[in-house]
Amino acid sequence: MPAPGKDYAAMLSAGLKFCPHARECGACQTVNEPYEESLLAKDEAVYGLFHALAEPDAIEPIIGMDDPFYYRNKVISPFAAGKRKKAPAPAKIGKDGRGAKRPQKAEPREILCGMYAQGSHRIVDTRHCLVENEQAKAVVYAVRDLMRRWSIAPYDEDAGTGFLRHVVVRAGHKSGEVLVTLVTNDEAFPSSRSFCRELVRLCPYVTTVVQNVNTRQTNVVLGQAERVLYGPGFILDELCGLSFRVSSRSFYQVNARQTEVLYDTAISLAGLDGTQTVIDAYCGTGTIGLVAAKRGAARVIGVDNVESSIRDARENARHNGAENVRFEVADADEFMVAMAKSGETADVLLMDPPRAGASEAFLRAAALLGPSRVVYISCNPKTQVRDVKYLVDHGYRLEKVQPVDMFPHTGHIESIALLQKAPAKAD
Numbered sequence: 001m002p003a004p005g006k007d008y009a010a011m012l013s014a015g016l017k018f019c020p021h022a023r024e025c026g027a028c029q030t031v032n033e034p035y036e037e038s039l040l041a042k043d044e045a046v047y048g049l050f051h052a053l054a055e056p057d058a059i060e061p062i063i064g065m066d067d068p069f070y071y072r073n074k075v076i077s078p079f080a081a082g083k084r085k086k087a088p089a090p091a092k093i094g095k096d097g098r099g100a101k102r103p104q105k106a107e108p109r110e111i112l113c114g115m116y117a118q119g120s121h122r123i124v125d126t127r128h129c130l131v132e133n134e135q136a137k138a139v140v141y142a143v144r145d146l147m148r149r150w151s152i153a154p155y156d157e158d159a160g161t162g163f164l165r166h167v168v169v170r171a172g173h174k175s176g177e178v179l180v181t182l183v184t185n186d187e188a189f190p191s192s193r194s195f196c197r198e199l200v201r202l203c204p205y206v207t208t209v210v211q212n213v214n215t216r217q218t219n220v221v222l223g224q225a226e227r228v229l230y231g232p233g234f235i236l237d238e239l240c241g242l243s244f245r246v247s248s249r250s251f252y253q254v255n256a257r258q259t260e261v262l263y264d265t266a267i268s269l270a271g272l273d274g275t276q277t278v279i280d281a282y283c284g285t286g287t288i289g290l291v292a293a294k295r296g297a298a299r300v301i302g303v304d305n306v307e308s309s310i311r312d313a314r315e316n317a318r319h320n321g322a323e324n325v326r327f328e329v330a331d332a333d334e335f336m337v338a339m340a341k342s343g344e345t346a347d348v349l350l351m352d353p354p355r356a357g358a359s360e361a362f363l364r365a366a367a368l369l370g371p372s373r374v375v376y377i378s379c380n381p382k383t384q385v386r387d388v389k390y391l392v393d394h395g396y397r398l399e400k401v402q403p404v405d406m407f408p409h410t411g412h413i414e415s416i417a418l419l420q421k422a423p424a425k426a427d
C-alpha cells in the first residue's frame with residue numbers, strides 16, 4: 001500500500017480520503033496522515049503527562065473511531081466580502097460608434113464562507129471538509145447562495161457594517177434534526193420569514209432557525225439577544241438511549257458518536273450502585289448527569305453557569321422522566337464552596353470543565369467535600385493533569401486515565417481520569 005500522506009494521488013487511488021483544504025485551513029493537522037499514527041501520538045502525549053501520577057497500566061490506550069470522518073455535528077462559518085471581480089477592459093470604439101457596448105452593471109462582490117485559516121481572519125473555502133457533518137455544511141452554502149440572491153451584505157469586521165456575520169449549524173446525529181443560527185449585526189431582519197421558507201425549501205432537514213443578534217465588534221460569535229424565526233427554537237437528539245434538547249446557546253458535544261463512548265466509559269468508572277449522590281459539575285444540558293441518573297445514581301445535582309443550558313437540562317430531565325435530578329444555574333466554584341460549607345455530602349463528583357480546567361477554589365472545595373470518587377472529563381489534558389495533581393496532593397489516588405478520541409485528525413485530546421479517595425493514614 002502506498003504511504004498515505006506522502007503521495008496524495010496514491011492515497012486517492014488506494015480509496016483513502018484526502019482533504020484538499022488541509023494546508024490552508026490548518027484545523028485538522030493530521031487529516032492526510034494515517035489515523036492510527038495520530039492515535040499513537042495522542043497516546044504518547046497522555047502517557048507523558050500522567051505517568052508520574054499513576055501506575056503505568058492505569059493509563060489506557062485511546063479509544064479511536066471506526067469511521068473518523070464527518071463527525072462534527074456543529075459547523076460554524078463566518079461570512080465576508082471577497083474581492084470585487086475585475087471589470088472587463090473598455091472596448092475600443094470606432095469613430096462611427098462601432099464596438100460601443102452598453103455599460104455593464106458593476107459585478108457584485110463575492111461572498112466568502114468556510115473557515116478562518118489558522119491564526120488569522122482569512123476565510124478559506126472548505127466545501128469539501130472531511131470532518132464536518134455534510135448536511136450541516138450544505139446549509140452554510142445554501143445560506144451563502146440566498147445572501148447572493150437576496151443581496152444580503154456580509155459583515156465587514158473592520159468597519160462594523162454589513163448584516164450577516166456567521167451561521168452556526170447543529171445537526172442531531174440520531175434525530176437528523178438541524179438547528180440553524182443566523183448571527184446578524186442588526187435586530188431588524190426584513191423578509192426573515194421568506195428567507196427561512198426558502199432555506200427550508202433548499203435544505204428540508206432544517207427543523208428550526210434562530211436569529212442571534214451580535215452588534216459588538218468582537219471575535220465572540222454569538223451575542224446575547226435571540227429570537228426564533230422558524231420551528232421550535234431547539235432540536236432534539238439522542239445520546240445513550242436518552243433524548244436531549246439542544247438550543248442555540250447551549251453546550252453540546254461536537255462528536256455525538258464518540259460522546260456515547262465517553263459517557264459509557266465515565267459512568268462505568270463512576271461505579272454507580274443505586275445508592276450514590278452524584279454531582280455533575282459543568283453539566284451543560286445535563287447530558288452526562290441524566291445518563292448517570294438512569295444508570296444507578298440515587299440522586300444527581302447538576303450545575304452550570306449558562307442559563308439556557310440549565311433550562312434545557314431541566315426540560316431534558318422532564319421529558320426523560322428523571323425525577324432524581326436537580327439542576328442549578330450557578331458558578332461551579334461558588335456552588336462547590338457552598339456545598340462543602342453546608343455539610344451536604346456527595347459520593348461521586350463528575351466534572352467536565354472547559355479547557356482552562358477547574359479553579360483552585362473548586363478543587364479545594366471538592367477535596368473538602370470528599371466524594372469517594374472523582375470522574376474528571378477534560379478536553380485539555382494539560383490543565384487536567386494540573387488539577388489531578390492537586391487532588392492527588394489532597395487525599396486522592398489516580399486510578400485510571402482513559403483518553404477517548406473526540407476530535408479525530410486534530411491535535412485535540414479528550415480524556416477521563418478516575419480518582420479515588422485514598423484511605424486515611426493510621427497515626
Ligand SMILES: C[S@@+](CC[C@H](N)C(=O)[O-])C[C@H]1O[C@@H](n2cnc3c(N)ncnc32)[C@H](O)[C@@H]1O
Binds near residue numbers: 252286309332333379
Ligand atoms: C466541556 S462543557 C461540558 C458540558 C457537559 N458536561 C457535556 O458533556 O455536554 C463545559 C461546561 O462548563 C460550563 N461552564 C464554564 N464555566 C463555568 C463556571 N465557572 N461555572 C459553571 N459552569 C461553567 C459551560 O457552560 C459548559 O456547559
